[in-house]
Amino acid sequence: MKLTAIRPVGIVLVRELSLTMLLLLGVSALVFLILYLSPGDPFSVLLEGQSLSEEARSGIRQAMGIERSWYGQYFHWVSGMVRGDFGASVRTGLPVLSEVLRTGINTLILTLGSLLVTLLIAAPIAIRSAMRGMSKATWSFTILSYVISALPVFWLGYIVIYFFTHKLGLFPLAFGFATGAKKWLYLLLPIFVLGIGNGTISEVIRTLREEMGRVMEEDYIRTARAKGASVWKHAFKEGFLIPVTEIIAAKIPFILGGAVIVEQVFNWPGMGRMAWQAAQDRDYPVIMGIAIVAAVLVRLGSLFQSVVYVMVNPRASKE
């Protein structure tokens, strides 16, 4: 790659990273505020049903930092975060950051995998119908995908589990039980359920078909045809690559939301399930940590999109 092409990418990186910083600050403040205002604290959940002396209680409170004023707590937490210390889980005592990253990887696999599934189903239908017109096959696939997209992800998840465990007796209900081929099945099923059931297939088909269809009308595609070159090759950047990165960036937050449900249903050891548990426990440090990591994931999607855009579009990189 030429040096002139690297500079604009650098500019985008700097811009995106500073935006991310601001966003993280905002997210952390918001989450903190919500947690602070919601009733109950980790302390009371932790000690539920136990009788302790008032002295012991305030001792524990102090150790947990709950005695401080709310802004005191927030700044304590933010300054820790800046140093890479997200605190420890109230429930398990394990360091939040490493725990969230460990589960975050699993969620990332689930999210990106399901995005891939969505795209592998949607893109061929969208591209083919945009480039060659609607045939009977593309019509039926489109309608089918719209129906499937309307299925709620939790329902689809339970149906799949029911089918595999009760009908086929194949499915281990807890992660890590299975070995060999079943292990792969365990890995792939949730990915497929989220990929199909997150409601984005029909949307991706529509967006991609519109974008590709618009590009097909462009004069330069007519030129490509007239010179006997590959239309797909010429339409690829504007009609496929850019819209796909836009879709990925825009869909990550929704898919993360869907992941929470799928992780519950499939007992997938990801960040979503951890968040669910932490919310029940009022495990503030964990919730905060997850919120931050999720926000970072979302920003990474948008960073990816911007970088691809400048790299692909010569015009954008000149500006």
Add this chain to the structure above:
Amino acid sequence: MMAEPLLAIEDLRTYFYSRSKRAFIRSVDGVSLAVAKGETLGIVGESGSGKSITAMSVMGLVSAGPGVISGRIGFRSDRVERQLLEGLDTCVALRREGGRVMAVEKDDDRWAGQVEKNMTGIRGREISMIFQNPKQSLNPFETVGRQITEAIMLHTSHKIEQEAKEKAIEWLDRVKIDSPRLRFDNHPFGLSGGMCQRAMIAMALSCEPHLLIADEPTTGLDATIQSKIVDLLAELKSELGITTMLISHDIGIIGRLSDTVAVMYGGTVVESGPAKDVLSCSPEGKHPYTAALLASIPSSDAVREKGHLQAIEGDVLDTINIPAGCRFYGRCSRVTDKIREKCDKQEPDLREIASGRRVRCWLYFE
């Protein structure tokens, strides 16, 4: 007698079905044209007369949903002989009710496949095309040089990139783009409209096609750039002797570059013949529409006096409700009492009135 034609269009009809009007827009309605080897055929007519759609039909570019084509387009060079509309009619089914087409069922997918089949080895290699809006016609995401290199590698014996690149630079130089080596790496947005058209011409000619179709190659460019592009085309024409189908609404440009001229109106050819005869000054002996077109060329004096261009009076023909009689009847100023009845009721055919000269007008059929 005309030399063996390279391209022969016979009774071409390209219609677009309008769902809302339940009728066809008859953009091209029975056009027959022939382009002889080595000559330049100029097609002229007001905008909307079906010139571009004729060219697009030849190139297989009418794939947009509602387009339906019939007729024959034969292409014959020393390398290939092909019917370019082969099999397209089998992809379309019409449903008629009382003479009116109620629905058009077109298998777009099969149509596209058939067009691909008909056009492989033709597009870019045998026939090249350049367009109006050169800037939009080049891929904005690629450098100009790579787009030309791509065409060369696709269609010539230069299959090695470096070799094709040298060829491309040669062609950029040939169309008079200065510092071609630098321009090679420019994207279209970095070049002016005129430069983009030069690059398009370089790309079209770099594969040494037998036929060049130039659809409004100067329209939309600045006046000075226009005349430079015309100069370039004239120069390339005498240098390469390439057979050309030149389309323009500008009768001046047609006059400068064409050997033969066809005048189109309302989707039909109303007059054709050697350029010097068709475009000669006397209004007698030519179709009333051609005469009106020629009269509408503003002399510089007239423009200065009136401050605007005089167009032909009346509106361009509505290609859905085509009249039974002459298509130009509503705007014609030369109808005589003797032929009025015929002009109104019966469409004249395109008849030979002198060697190589054809006119579609009752005035000449007495």
